[in-house]
Amino acid sequence: MSDNKINTGAIFKNINKMAKNHPDYSGVVNANGKEMDIALWLRESKSGIKYFSVMLTEPFGKDYSSVINEQDPAPLTPQKGDLPF
Secondary structure (H helix, E strand, O other), X not given: OOOOOXXXXXXXXXXXXXXXXXXXEEEEEEXXXXXEEEEEEEEEOOOOOEEEEEXXXXXXXXXXXXXXXXXXXXXXXXXXXXXXX
């Protein structure tokens, strides 16, 4: 988990934005003790009022090993003579 205190985080301007659907700002927040990725898009309403549209998601590449239970099958392991692809 990051060093964020509970219910805090950091958001930065997305200097690598390459497409219109990419967020204008992104970062990591701690929401009730759970680390979440946050993305914000600067929008404007039909009446001209600017606002942020926000999305919280699970961190990309999250390690799910802690949620695997004993009933799940064992992970596949390469066998001698397996093809490399």
